Amino acid sequence: MHIFDVVIVGAGPAGLATAIAAVQNGLDHFVIEKGALVNSLLHYPVEMVFFTTPELMEIGGMPFTSPNDKPTRLEALRYYRRVTDVFGLKIAFDERVLAITRQDAPDARGSFAIDSQSARGVRRSVHARAVVIATGAYDVANSMGVPGEDLPHVSHYYTQPHPFFRKRVVIVGGKNSAAEGALDLFRAGASVTIVHRKPALGDSIKYWVKPDIENRIKEGSIAARFNTGVLEVRPTEVLVQSTDGVEDALPADAVFLLTGYGSDTTLLRAAGIELNPETNGPVFDPITFETSVPGLYVAGAMVAGIQSGRVFIENGRFHGQEVIKAIVRSLARG
Incomplete structure (x- = not known):
C-alpha cells in the first residue's frame, strides 16, 4: 500500500502553495479537488479585476506578470495553471473527499485514509502520513x-x-x-x-x-x-x-x-476536528496550523470560519509553507 507524505484537500491558491512547498521539501504529495483548479475563481465575475496587485497573488516564488496594476480573473486563472504545470503538481480534479480516518493497521499505523468519490461516482481511498484541508471559504453561501x-x-x-x-x-x-x-x-x-x-x-x-x-x-x-x-x-x-x-x-x-459566504465544515466535523464556537472555524495551532487531531492541518481562508474576510489569497498563500515545515519536522521524528 502506497502512503503519501501529505494529501492536500483543495486546489485553490492556498492548497497549491502547500503542494508547492511539499515539492520544494521533497515530500511525496497528492492533491484532491472537488471541482476545477482554483475552483472558487470560476464563481467570480468573468471580467473581475482583483483588489490586489499581481505580486501579492504569487505562490512558489513564481512571478505573476500583468500589463495592469491589478490583475484580472482571466490572468489569475492563467497564472495558476502555469504554476501547477511548472511544479508538476499531482492533482485529481472533480473528486470530492468524503472522509478522513486515522488508520491503526500495522502497515499503515499513524497514517490517514482519505476516501473520495469522483463526479462520475467512482470511489477510492488513498493514504497519507499527514493531511492538509484547504477547502476555502466560498462553498457555502450565507x-x-x-x-x-x-x-x-x-x-x-x-x-x-x-x-x-x-x-x-x-x-x-x-x-x-x-x-x-x-x-x-x-x-x-x-x-x-x-x-x-x-x-x-x-x-x-x-x-x-x-x-x-x-x-x-x-x-x-x-x-x-x-x-x-x-x-x-x-x-x-x-x-x-x-x-x-x-x-x-x-x-x-x-x-x-450576494450576502457573503463561509466554509463547509462537514469534513472537519467528520474528521473529529474541534471547531471554534465563535467563528465556526477549526481550532488550530497558529504557528503550525495543526488542528486538534494530530497530523491534520488546515490552510487558507477556511481557517477563519465565518470571519473569512480576515484571510485572502495575499496572506493565505503563506500558510502552506508553515504547514509543510511542521510536517517535515513530524516526519523526521517518525
Missing part, C-alpha cells in the same frame, strides 16, 4: 432563510451580465460583490435595484468602484433600497420591508443574493 430563496431565478453567485440584458434584476447585499455586480449589469442593459439592510453601502468596496456605484445611485441609473430587508422571493417579484415597517414588491426577473 442563507437568508426566506421563502423562495431556492427558486430557479435566484442565485448566490454572480458571474456575467449578458444573460440579463433588458431584464429586471434585484441584488441583495451592500458590499463589493453587490456593487460590482450592479454596475456590470447596469452597463449591460439590465434594470438594477440594490436592496441592503444597512443605511449605506459598505466601506470595504474597492476604492475605484465605490464612487462609481454611489454616483449611479445618486443619478437614478441604479435604484437602491437601504434600511430594507427581504421578506420573500416570488416568481416575478421580491417582497421587501423597510426598517420602519413599510412593505413593497419589487419586480424581478432575476435575483442575486
